[in-house]
Amino acid sequence: MGKKFSGDRIILKDLGFYGYHGLMHEEMKLGQRFFIDLKCGVDLSAPASTDQVSxxxxxxxxxxxxxxxxxxxxxxxxxxxxxNIVDGLFNTFPEVQWVKVRVRKPEAPIAMVRGEAAIELRRHRSS
Structure with a gap:
């Protein structure tokens, strides 16, 4: 898609997964919930004008x-x-020009009564 990116994006929010990621033995053995928010920069002008899923x-x-x-x-x-998520998206979808991904860990092993620990990455496809 040789033109400049338009600012369009596909958004997926609050994707819930159960996983065994972490440093603590309990995290690796028992696992915990994770939530992912994702924005993918994709030029959506063609599907917006054609109404074609292809x-x-x-x-x-x-x-x-x-x-x-x-x-x-x-x-x-x-x-x-x-x-790993960013790399998978770039490898699978050549149309995706950038990705913003937030991984949230509500049961992080810290003494909080409420809230969650999270990180956010913003990555652009290398030219």
């Missing part, structure tokens, strides 16, 4: 790629989990 990136396929990247490898750090 002209867009399927958010169901994006979800499948995120799920696979989250589940296929155990990581110590949620930063690495997020980077």
């Amino acid at each position: 002209q867009t990136v399927s958010y169901a396929e994006i979800y499948d790629a995120v799920k696979f990247a989250f589940e296929n490898k155990r990581m110590h750090l949620i930063e690495a989990v997020a980077q």
Whole structure:
């Protein structure tokens, strides 16, 4: 898509997964919930004007790629989990020009009564 990116994006929010990522023994053994928010920069002008699903990136396929990247490898750090997701999206969808991914860990092993620990990565596709 040789033109400048328009600012369009596909958004998936509050994707919930159960995983065994973490540094603590209990995290690796018992696992915990994680939530992922995702924005993918994709030029959506063609599907917006044609109303043809063949002209867009399927958010169901994006979800499948995120799920696979989250589940296929155990990581110590949620930063690495997020980077694995970004890499999977860039490798699977050449149309995706940038990704913003937030990985939230509500049961992080810290003494908080309420809230969650989270990281956010913003990555642009290398030229």
